[in-house]
Each structure stands twice: as structure tokens, then as C-alpha cells.
Amino acid sequence: MRQDEHANAPTLLLRNVTVIDGVTPSPAPGRDVLVEGDRIHAIVPTGTLNLPTAASPARLRILEAGGYTLLPGFFDCHVHVSTSPDAARFDTVLAPESLLTLRSVPALSATLDAGITSARDLAGADSGFREALEAGYVHGPALQIALRILSITGGHGDWRTVSGMPLDSGPGAGAVADSPDEFVRATREVVRQGADWVKVAATGGMTSPRRAPESGGLTGPELSAVVTEAARQGVVGVAAHAQGAAGIATAVRAGVRSIEHGYLVDDSTLQDMGERGTYLVPTLSALTRPVSADGPPHLVEQRRRLRETALERLSVALTSGVRVVLGTDAGIAPHGGNLRELELLVRLGLSPAAAIAAGTSVAARxxxxxxxxxxxxxxxxxxxxxxxxxxxxxxxxxxxxDAIRTVIQGGRVVKDLTSGIGAGRERAA
Structure with a gap:
């Protein structure tokens, strides 16, 4: 959102709301929340706010919010906004880049309307997506981006035919390297192009063209080179696509900030993650999507068994004390149903309050x-x-x-199904 829009954002008073702050496990009923510009100005017991002395303009937009619960805007920390789960791969390869970009506009809008005010795109979106959202040209969550995945030859991010023809040459196409020095250069390149995060393929994946989840990705020295260079360049951190146990362990030892998926993580690595403060983004929405019946029967059965094992291991992970963050892999999973991940996190062992924290305060951290x-x-x-x-x-x-009745982003109401903030229950202070 543009800075002038922040300055002109109206003052809002949400009266008599129950607050779940994303940090403390217990709700706080009967609160008045005053929003000035793009900031939360005050949170006080209902009826105790001294409006004449509050730093607010002469008029307030007031929502009588008894019966409503206020939460922080949510994060989805693993999305691919330029990807659609319904798009045929061959059609995507042939599509012009402008079509793929414009196709993401309704996906971004649906994501914000679902309550996701911030997201981390881990391959596909370039810096233009982030800047368009910041400028207010597009309706969607604020983005951090990784641009693409860094992969070894033949690894999870190497989408070439056997003859070497690239199947993806767009902004999110994987970058292939094969030594610590080459990965340092690849890291510098994504940072040059505006990356907030560096993403690496520490293992194969369930959808890799030639690499199973247990297959290796970057070596320990290669991962360490990326982590060191990313820190030197001042990006947020390194996110490791990592599904097999050995690759997860190697990535954690190298010092990555987040493990994406973590499907087959073992107990010793969970202990290591806890000691190092490594974050786990389990992407349960993608893991639990229906297994496609396409392909050889033995591969379909292999994926089904892998999913069962992954759910068992992630249940252990979620109850181990590791820092868990909400991420859906939207783009593989559907856009707009992002907060269904909360129920999946609870099914696997988090309390509802901890699941909310995973999508708010822990994700922000x-x-x-x-x-x-x-x-x-x-x-x-x-x-x-x-x-x-x-x-x-x-x-x-x-x-x-539709359970997300109102979304406020940077102090501005961007979705309202209450008929309150935008209409009948608004009044002057």
C-alpha cells in the first residue's frame, strides 16, 4: 500500500471485540481497539478509551463488534501465487509470461480475502509482484519472495528434458549449480533480482521429475555456502525444500532458517531443530490433497504410502516443541482456502491457540x-x-x-461482510 494511503487511512474503533492476540493462549473479551492510520493505537477494556485525548481525527468509524473475535492478519509462509493447481503443465509451458502473471491476480485477491495479509512466495513471483502489491495496484497479501529454487543438476529444481531442453524459462524457473562456488554465484543472482529469501532443494520431492523425496540435493558444503552468502547479503534467510530424512538433517546442520515440508524428519533432527531454533513449515494442505490416480500404479501406491508415513512423522514433529509455521503450498493446493491449514495443524497435535500462533506471531518472527x-x-x-x-x-x-468477515490491511478495510465498518453501524465519535 502506498504511503499516502497509509496517511489517509480512516481512524477505526472496533468496540467490544474479543481479542486473540496471536501470542497469549487465552482470549481477551470486552476490548476496544483503536486504529489510527496504519497502526494499532490502543487496546483497552471497553468503555475506558478517552476519545477526546486519543490521537485521532475528529471523526471515527466505529464498529460495534460484540460477538466478533479479532485476530492478527495471518501469514501463509509457503505459496506460489503464479501457479494454479488446475492448470495443465503443458499449457503452462506454452503460455506467455503475461498470462501467467495476470492469472495470479484473482489468486492474490482470494488469498487476502481468506485472511492472509502477508505471504511468502517460494518460487514464481518476481519483485514486480511485491512492488505492485506495495503500490496498491493489486489486491493481495504483502509478499516476501524467493523468486526460484536453487538446485543441483538433476535435482528438484532441474526441470529440463533428458536432452537438456528447459520446460520452464519464466521468472520462477529453477537455477542449477554444482559446487559451493557456483551456489554462491546463484545466491548473489537471486539477491540481485530482489529476493527476500533464498530457496534451495535439499532433497527431491513428491513431484520431482526424476528425484524421490529421499534423494539427495545440495551437499553440506553447498548448503553452508548458500547460508553464509545469504547472511552476508542480508536476506531474511534460507528456506530448504527438504522431504527426506537425510537431506533435512543436512540442511538443519548447515543453518537454514526454515525446513519446507519436512515430511520424513527423524527424531534426532527434530532435537537438532529445537536446539537451533529452525522453523518447520509442514505444508499439510499440499500433503493431504487427493493422490492423483494418473501414472503407473506402483508410483501411485508409493505416494500414498509416503503420505501416510509423512503424516505420522509430522505428528511427532508438531508435538516435539519445534517452531511450527503455517504454510500451505498454495498453487499446488488451492488458493483462497489457506486457513484450512489450521485445522490440519490441530489434527496433527497443535492446540488451536498454537495453530493460530503458527500463522501469526511465529510466522512473523x-x-x-x-x-x-x-x-x-x-x-x-x-x-x-x-x-x-x-x-x-x-x-x-x-x-x-466467509468466516473471515472483515480484513483490515495497513489500517484500511479491504474486505467487509459485516455491514458494519463500511455501512450501517458506522457513526461519528
Whole structure:
């Protein structure tokens, strides 16, 4: 959002709301929340706000929010906004880049309307996506981007035919390297192009053209070279696509900031992750999507068994004390149903409050944005969502986009199904 829009954002008063702040496990009922410009100005017991002395303009937009719950705007920390799960791969290869970019506009809008005010795109979106969102040209979550995945020859990010013909040459195409020095150069290249994160393929994957999840990716020295250079360049961190146990362990020892998927993580690596503070982004929405019946029967059965084992291992991971962050792999999973991930996190062992934290305060901390967003706290940016369901007793209900009644991004109402902030219950102070 443009800075002039922040300055002109109206003052909002959400009155008599129940606050779940994304940090403390217990809700705080009966609160008035005052938003000035793009910031949360005050959170006080209902009726105690001294409006004449509040730093606010002469008029307020007031929402009588009794019966509603206010939460921080959510993060989805693993998305691919330029990818559609319904698109045929061959059609995508042939499509002009402009079509792929414009096709992402409704996906971005649906993501914001689902309550996701911030997201991390881990391959596909370039810096133009981030800048268009910041300028307000497109309706969607604020983005951090990785641009592409760095891969060894034949690894998860090497989408070439046997003859070497690239199947993807767009902004999100994988970059192939094969030594620590080459990976340092590849890291510098994505940083030059505007990456906030560096993404690496530490293993193969369930959808790799030639590499199974247990297959190796970057070596330990290669991963360490990327981590060191990324830190030197000042990016947020290194995100490791890692599904097999050995590759996860190698990535954690190399010092990556986040493990993406982590499907076959072993107990010793979970202990190592806990000691190092490595984040886990389990992408359960992608893992639990229906297994396609296409392809050889033995591969279909292999994927089904792998999914069962992955769910068992991730259940152990989620109850181990490792830092868990919400990420859906939207683009592989559908766009717009992002908060259904919360119910999956709870099924595998998180409490509802911990699942909410995974999508708010913990995610913000992983993205180094916790001094800006991720909780309902005075002084932070007013990225907020309002719902008429109780997510602590019915977390699944929050996964329905219509349960997110109001979305406030940078102090501005960008979605309102309450008929309150934008209409009848608005009044002058």
C-alpha cells in the first residue's frame, strides 16, 4: 500500500471485540481497539478509551463488534501465487509470461480475502509482484519472495528434458549449480533480482521429475555456502525444500532458517531443530490433497504410502516443541482456502491457540517482521481480521473464507461482510 494511503487511512474503533492476540493462549473479551492510520493505537477494556485525548481525527468509524473475535492478519509462509493447481503443465509451458502473471491476480485477491495479509512466495513471483502489491495496484497479501529454487543438476529444481531442453524459462524457473562456488554465484543472482529469501532443494520431492523425496540435493558444503552468502547479503534467510530424512538433517546442520515440508524428519533432527531454533513449515494442505490416480500404479501406491508415513512423522514433529509455521503450498493446493491449514495443524497435535500462533506471531518472527505485524499489539501495523466464529473451539470454521468477515490491511478495510465498518453501524465519535 502506498504511503499516502497509509496517511489517509480512516481512524477505526472496533468496540467490544474479543481479542486473540496471536501470542497469549487465552482470549481477551470486552476490548476496544483503536486504529489510527496504519497502526494499532490502543487496546483497552471497553468503555475506558478517552476519545477526546486519543490521537485521532475528529471523526471515527466505529464498529460495534460484540460477538466478533479479532485476530492478527495471518501469514501463509509457503505459496506460489503464479501457479494454479488446475492448470495443465503443458499449457503452462506454452503460455506467455503475461498470462501467467495476470492469472495470479484473482489468486492474490482470494488469498487476502481468506485472511492472509502477508505471504511468502517460494518460487514464481518476481519483485514486480511485491512492488505492485506495495503500490496498491493489486489486491493481495504483502509478499516476501524467493523468486526460484536453487538446485543441483538433476535435482528438484532441474526441470529440463533428458536432452537438456528447459520446460520452464519464466521468472520462477529453477537455477542449477554444482559446487559451493557456483551456489554462491546463484545466491548473489537471486539477491540481485530482489529476493527476500533464498530457496534451495535439499532433497527431491513428491513431484520431482526424476528425484524421490529421499534423494539427495545440495551437499553440506553447498548448503553452508548458500547460508553464509545469504547472511552476508542480508536476506531474511534460507528456506530448504527438504522431504527426506537425510537431506533435512543436512540442511538443519548447515543453518537454514526454515525446513519446507519436512515430511520424513527423524527424531534426532527434530532435537537438532529445537536446539537451533529452525522453523518447520509442514505444508499439510499440499500433503493431504487427493493422490492423483494418473501414472503407473506402483508410483501411485508409493505416494500414498509416503503420505501416510509423512503424516505420522509430522505428528511427532508438531508435538516435539519445534517452531511450527503455517504454510500451505498454495498453487499446488488451492488458493483462497489457506486457513484450512489450521485445522490440519490441530489434527496433527497443535492446540488451536498454537495453530493460530503458527500463522501469526511465529510466522512473523520467522520472517523477521515481528516488530511490525503478527500480533494485536499497540504500535504494530494494523493487519487484522474479524470473524464471527470462535476459533479456539471450532478452528475448522475459520478455514471457510466467509468466516473471515472483515480484513483490515495497513489500517484500511479491504474486505467487509459485516455491514458494519463500511455501512450501517458506522457513526461519528
Amino acid at each position: 520467522m520472517c523477521r517482521l515481528d516488530d511490525e505485524v503478527g500480533s494485536v499489539r499497540a504500535g504494530l501495523r494494523a493487519d487484522l481480521v474479524l470473524t464471527d466464529v470462535d476459533p479456539l473451539t471450532d478452528i475448522a470454521a475459520l478455514g471457510e473464507p
